[in-house]
Amino acid sequence: MDFTLSKEHEMARALFKEFAEKEVKPLAQEVDETETFPRETVEKMAKLGFLGIPVPKEYGGQGCDPLTYVMCVEELSKVCGTTGVIVSAHTSLCCDPIMTYGTEEQKQKYLVPLAKGEKLGAFGLTEPGAGTDAQGQQTKAVLDGDEWVLNGSKCFITNGKEADVYVIFAITGMVEKRGRMAKEISAFIVEKGTPGFTFGTKEKKMGIRGSSTYELIFTDCRIPKDNLLGQKGKGFNIAMHTLDGGRIGIASQALGLAEGALETTVAYVKERKQFGKSISGFQNTQFQLADMATKVEAAQLLVYKAAMAKATQKVYSVEAAKAKLYAAETAMEVTTKAVQLHGGYGYIREYDVERMMRDAKITEIYEGTSEVQRMVISGAMLK
Amino acid sequence: MKIVVCIKQVPDTKGGVKFNPDGTLDRGAMLTIMNPDDKAGLEAALRLKDQYGAEVTVVTMGLPKAEEVLREAMAMGADKGILVTDRVLGGADTWATSTTLAGAIRNLDYDIIITGRQAIDGDTAQVGPQISEHLGIPVISYAQNIKIEGDSVIVERQFEDRYHVLKAKMPCLITALSELNEPRYMTPGGIFDAYKKEITVWGRADLKDVDDANLGLQGSPTKIAKASDKVRKGAGEKVTLDPDESVSYIVDKLKVKHVI
Amino acid sequence: MNLEEYKGVYIFAQQVDNEISSIAFELLGKAKDLAKDLNTEVTAVLIGSGVKGLADQLAEYGADKVIVVDDPELKDYRTEPYAHALSSVIEKYKPEIMLVGATAIGRDLGPRVSARVATGLTADCTVLEIGDFPLQAVPGQEQLHNQLLMTRPAFGGNTIATIACPYNRPQMATVRPGVMQKIAPVKGAKAVVEEFNPGFTPDNKYVEILDIVKAVTETVDIMDAKILVSGGRGVGSPENFKILEDLAEVLGGTVSCSRAVVDSGWKPKDLQVGQTGKTVRPNVYFAIGISGAIQHVAGMEESDIIIAINKDADAPIFDVADYGVVGDLNKIVPKLTEALKAEIAAAK
Numbered sequence: 001m002d003f004t005l006s007k008e009h010e011m012a013r014a015l016f017k018e019f020a021e022k023e024v025k026p027l028a029q030e031v032d033e034t035e036t037f038p039r040e041t042v043e044k045m046a047k048l049g050f051l052g053i054p055v056p057k058e059y060g061g062q063g064c065d066p067l068t069y070v071m072c073v074e075e076l077s078k079v080c081g082t083t084g085v086i087v088s089a090h091t092s093l094c095c096d097p098i099m100t101y102g103t104e105e106q107k108q109k110y111l112v113p114l115a116k117g118e119k120l121g122a123f124g125l126t127e128p129g130a131g132t133d134a135q136g137q138q139t140k141a142v143l144d145g146d147e148w149v150l151n152g153s154k155c156f157i158t159n160g161k162e163a164d165v166y167v168i169f170a171i172t173g174m175v176e177k178r179g180r181m182a183k184e185i186s187a188f189i190v191e192k193g194t195p196g197f198t199f200g201t202k203e204k205k206m207g208i209r210g211s212s213t214y215e216l217i218f219t220d221c222r223i224p225k226d227n228l229l230g231q232k233g234k235g236f237n238i239a240m241h242t243l244d245g246g247r248i249g250i251a252s253q254a255l256g257l258a259e260g261a262l263e264t265t266v267a268y269v270k271e272r273k274q275f276g277k278s279i280s281g282f283q284n285t286q287f288q289l290a291d292m293a294t295k296v297e298a299a300q301l302l303v304y305k306a307a308m309a310k311a312t313q314k315v316y317s318v319e320a321a322k323a324k325l326y327a328a329e330t331a332m333e334v335t336t337k338a339v340q341l342h343g344g345y346g347y348i349r350e351y352d353v354e355r356m357m358r359d360a361k362i363t364e365i366y367e368g369t370s371e372v373q374r375m376v377i378s379g380a381m382l383k
Numbered sequence: 384m385k386i387v388v389c390i391k392q393v394p395d396t397k398g399g400v401k402f403n404p405d406g407t408l409d410r411g412a413m414l415t416i417m418n419p420d421d422k423a424g425l426e427a428a429l430r431l432k433d434q435y436g437a438e439v440t441v442v443t444m445g446l447p448k449a450e451e452v453l454r455e456a457m458a459m460g461a462d463k464g465i466l467v468t469d470r471v472l473g474g475a476d477t478w479a480t481s482t483t484l485a486g487a488i489r490n491l492d493y494d495i496i497i498t499g500r501q502a503i504d505g506d507t508a509q510v511g512p513q514i515s516e517h518l519g520i521p522v523i524s525y526a527q528n529i530k531i532e533g534d535s536v537i538v539e540r541q542f543e544d545r546y547h548v549l550k551a552k553m554p555c556l557i558t559a560l561s562e563l564n565e566p567r568y569m570t571p572g573g574i575f576d577a578y579k580k581e582i583t584v585w586g587r588a589d590l591k592d593v594d595d596a597n598l599g600l601q602g603s604p605t606k607i608a609k610a611s612d613k614v615r616k617g618a619g620e621k622v623t624l625d626p627d628e629s630v631s632y633i634v635d636k637l638k639v640k641h642v643i
Numbered sequence: 644m645n646l647e648e649y650k651g652v653y654i655f656a657q658q659v660d661n662e663i664s665s666i667a668f669e670l671l672g673k674a675k676d677l678a679k680d681l682n683t684e685v686t687a688v689l690i691g692s693g694v695k696g697l698a699d700q701l702a703e704y705g706a707d708k709v710i711v712v713d714d715p716e717l718k719d720y721r722t723e724p725y726a727h728a729l730s731s732v733i734e735k736y737k738p739e740i741m742l743v744g745a746t747a748i749g750r751d752l753g754p755r756v757s758a759r760v761a762t763g764l765t766a767d768c769t770v771l772e773i774g775d776f777p778l779q780a781v782p783g784q785e786q787l788h789n790q791l792l793m794t795r796p797a798f799g800g801n802t803i804a805t806i807a808c809p810y811n812r813p814q815m816a817t818v819r820p821g822v823m824q825k826i827a828p829v830k831g832a833k834a835v836v837e838e839f840n841p842g843f844t845p846d847n848k849y850v851e852i853l854d855i856v857k858a859v860t861e862t863v864d865i866m867d868a869k870i871l872v873s874g875g876r877g878v879g880s881p882e883n884f885k886i887l888e889d890l891a892e893v894l895g896g897t898v899s900c901s902r903a904v905v906d907s908g909w910k911p912k913d914l915q916v917g918q919t920g921k922t923v924r925p926n927v928y929f930a931i932g933i934s935g936a937i938q939h940v941a942g943m944e945e946s947d948i949i950i951a952i953n954k955d956a957d958a959p960i961f962d963v964a965d966y967g968v969v970g971d972l973n974k975i976v977p978k979l980t981e982a983l984k985a986e987i988a989a990a991k
Contacts, residue, residue, distance in 0.1 A: 062572030507766035516758035604763030
C-alpha cells in the first residue's frame with residue numbers, strides 16, 4: 001500500500017491549486033455576497049478542460065481518472081464552495097450518467113459539448129415530496145408518438161437555469177414489485193429552451209450562495225423519443241448509481257472546505273495576538289488544530305479511496321457513502337472550530353471562515369443526507 | 384518554424400532560501416517553480432506556434448529534478464523537452480551556464496530562441512544575451528510583442544522611457560519579460576500526456592563545441608566571496624496617539640529625515 | 644590572460660538622444676573611489692553618434708580620460724554595434740574594471756560584451772569595494788589583493804552575495820541605478836579625450852530599428868519613485884484611494900498598493916508591491932492600511948524610511964516600520980496631507 005500520489009497527480013493538484021488561488025479565490029467573497037453565479041470562472045474552467053476531467057478524450061474530455069477530478073473539486077472548494085459544487089454537479093451528475101448510460105448518438109450530441117465545457121449540465125431528481133425518498137416522485141413522462149411528454153416539477157436543482165443539459169427523472173408507468181404496484185422511473189435528457197420547460201423561483205440559501213439553485217417546471221414539455229437515457233424503467237438504478245459518483249464529488253467539496261478552513265485558521269492563529277502572544281502559542285489552539293488536521297487527513301484518505309474505487313470497481317456505493325458522510329461531518333466540525341478560533345472576526349463576513357462554515361452545512365444534506373449515508377453503509381453491513 | 388525556449392527551475396522564494404557550505408544555493412532543499420519570465424517566454428513561443436505553426440522545444444539545465452519544469456512546459460503545449468544535467472556542470476555562473484546552453488542548442492535546429500529576461504533567484508538577466516553571443520546571432524532583450532514577417536521577427540523592445548520596434552533576421556534570440564503575456568495554464572489531460580512523452584537527457588559529452596574550461600564551478604569567472612540571508616531590520620517605534628498628534632509625529636519624523 | 648596588463652577603472656557612459664544618463668555620473672562617482680584605492684585613473688567610454696561634445700560633462704563628474712567611439716551606426720542603441728564598440732575598447736585598452744549601469748541598455752550590453760571578451764559579469768550591484776579574495780586567508784589558496792568585490796541582492800532581496808572575478812579581466816559589473824553617489828561637478832574640469840573607431844560592418848547581428856516610440860506609459864514606474872504612498876485592503880474602497888493620492892501629490896510621490904488591493908480589482912497590477920509584484924526601495928514608504936504579510940514586506944523592506952499607519956496594533960507591518968502609528972487612516976491621512984501642505988508652503 002502506497003499513499004504517495006504520482007507525479008502526474010501532484011502536478012494536476014498544483015494546477016488546480018494555482019487556478020483556484022488566482023482565478024477563484026479573489027471572487028469567492030463577492031460571489032457569496034451578491035449570490036452571483038460565477039459565469040466567467042466557468043468559462044475559464046471550460047477552456048482548461050476542468051469540466052470534462054474524467055471524460056475520455058474521444059468524447060472531448062481530458063481522459064483523466066476520478067482521483068484527478070476529485071482533486072479539482074477539492075482545490076476549488078478550498079477557496080470557494082460554490083465553484084466546487086458547480087463542477088461536481090456538472091461532472092458527476094450530468095456527464096457521468098450520459099457517459100455510462102448514453103447511446104453513442106447521445107454521447108456525441110450531449111457529452112462532447114458538456115465535457116468541452118461548451119455546455120453546462122445539471123441533474124433533476126428531487127421533488128418537493130421526494131427528497132431522500134426517491135420513490136415519492138410525481139413527475140410523469142408519457143410517450144406520445146415520437147415524443148415523450150413531461151409534466152411535473154423538480155426542486156433544489158444545482159446549476160438550475162445556468163445549465164444547458166439536464167438529466168431528468170420521471171415516472172413512465174407502474175410495475176408490480178414483490179406483489180405491490182411500484183412506480184417505474186426512467187431517465188431523460190432535456191435541453192434548456194425546450195418548450196414547456198421553465199424555471200420557477202431561485203432559492204435563497206444559507207451557503208454556496210453563488211450556486212444557482214432553481215425549481216424546474218415541466219408543462220407538456222415534449223422531448224424526442226431518443227432522449228430517453230438508458231433503458232425505460234431503469235431510472236431508479238441510474239439515479240442511485242449516478243448519486244454514488246455524485247457523493248464522491250460532494251465529499252471532495254466537503255474535504256476542500258475543511259482544508260480551506262484549516263489552512264486559513266493556521267495562518268490566522270500565527271498572526272493574531274492576544275494577551276501579548278500569538279494565539280498559536282496557547283495549548284487550546286494547538287490541540288484544536290491537531291484534531292482538525294487529523295480529521296481532515298482521515299477524510300482525505302476516505303475520499304481518495306472512494307475515487308480509486310470508482311476507477312477500479314463496478315460498485316462503490318459504500319466507499320462513496322463513507323467518504324461523503326465523514327468528509328461532510330468533518331467539514332462542518334472543522335469550519336465551526338475555525339470560526340471559533342477566529343473569535344469575533346470569524347463571525348464577520350469579511351473573513352473567509354464565516355462563509356466556509358455556511359457552505360459546509362449543505363454537504364451534510366444534499367446528494368443524500370448523512371442519515372442516508374448511514375443507511376447505505378449499515379445496509380451493506382447487515383445484508 | 385522551430386523555436387527553442389530555455390527555461391529554468393527556480394526556488395520559490397516563498398519557501399525560504401538555503402545555502403550549501405560553499406555559498407552556492409542548496410537548490411535541492413527548496414520548493415521550486417518555473418521561472419516566471421521563462422514561463423512568459425514559453426507562452427510567447429506557444430502563441431507563435433498557435434499563430435504560425437511551430438515546433439517548440441524546451442531546454443533546461445539543472446539537477447535531474449529539473450525534469451519537472453520540462454513536464455510542466457509540455458503540459459502547457461511544448462512538443463519536446465531536453466534536460467541538460469551533469470555533475471561537472473554544477474555551480475555554474477551566468478558565463479558557464481550560457482556556454483553550456485549554447486553547447487546544447489548547437490545540436491538543434493532553430494529559427495528563434497526565447498529565454499526569460501531574468502531568473503528570480505539570480506536576477507542577472509545575463510544568460511540570454513550571453514547565449515546569443517556564443518551562437519553569433521542577434522539578441523533582442525526585453526521583448527514586448529513578437530511577430531513574424533518573412534525571414535525576420537518584429538519585436539517591441541522595451542526601454543525605461545520608450546520602446547524600439549526592431550526587425551531582426553532569424554535565427555535570433557529574444558528575451559521575454561513576465562509582463563509580455565499571461566501564461567496559459569496546463570490542462571489536466573496535458574499533464575498526463577506530458578508524463579507519457581520521452582525527455583531527452585544530455586550530459587557533458589553531448590554538448591557541442593564547448594571547452595571544459597568554460598563549464599561548471601571551475602569554468603565560472605565569477606566566484607562567490609560571501610553569501611548570506613539578508614538581515615531583516617527590526618521594528619522601529621510604534622505609537623498610539625490621537626489623529627492630530629499622529630500627524631505631528633509623522634511630520635516631525637519627515638523633517639528630521641529631511642524629506643521635507 | 645596576463646592580469647597585470649589590465650589597468651584603470653572604466654565606466655560605460657550611457658547616453659540616450661545624445662544626453663548623458665544620470666547613471667553615467669553615478670558610475671563616475673563610484674569609479675573615482677575605486678580608482679583612488681587602486682591608485683589609478685577613471686576612464687569613461689562614450690559611445691554614440693555626434694557625442695564628442697559630451698566629454699567635458701564627464702570630466703566635470705570625475706572622468707580623467709574619455710574614450711569616444713563616434714559612428715553613424717551608433718546613433719540609437721542597438722546591441723551589436725554597441726557591443727562591438729565596447730568590447731573593442733576593452734580589447735585595446737585593457738581595463739582592470741569595467742562598470743556598466745544596470746539599465747535596460749546596460750543589462751543587454753553588459754552580458755553580450757562580457758561573453759565576447761570572455762570575462763565574468765556581476766549583475767545589478769549595490770555595493771562595490773576593493774578588497775581581498777578570499778575575504779579571509781584560506782590555507783592552500785592564494786589570497787589575492789586589490790580585487791573588486793561586488794555585492795548584490797538576489798532572490799528578490801532575500802539574500803545578499805558578494806562576488807569577485809579573481810582570474811579574469813576586466814572585472815565587470817552592472818550597477819543598480821540610484822545607488823551610487825555622483826560627485827558635485829567640478830566646473831571647467833577637462834579630461835584627456837581620445838577617439839577610437841574599430842570600424843562597423845553591418846551583418847546578420849545588426850537589427851533594424853523600424854520605429855522608436857517614446858513615453859510608453861503614462862503611469863510612473865513605482866520602482867523609480869522616491870516616495871511611495873502605498874495602500875492595502877484597509878483603505879476600504881477604490882474611491883478612498885483618493886486620500887492616498889492627495890498625500891502622494893503633496894510629497895511628489897506615487898501611489899502603490901498591496902496584493903489584496905490588486906486582487907480586489909481596485910488598482911492595476913503594475914502598482915503592486917511585493918513578492919508577486921514589484922520590489923521597491925524608495926526613500927520613504929508609507930504603508931497605509933497594509934497588514935504587512937511577509938510577501939508584501941519582501942517587496943518593500945529595503946525602503947529607507949517606512950512609515951506605517953494601521954488600526955490594528957498587532958499588524959505585522961509594525962515589525963518592519965521605522966515609524967508606526969496605530970490609528971484610523973481615514974482620520975490621519977487627510978490631516979497629514981493638509982499639515983504637509985502647510986509645511987511645504989511655509990518652507991518656500
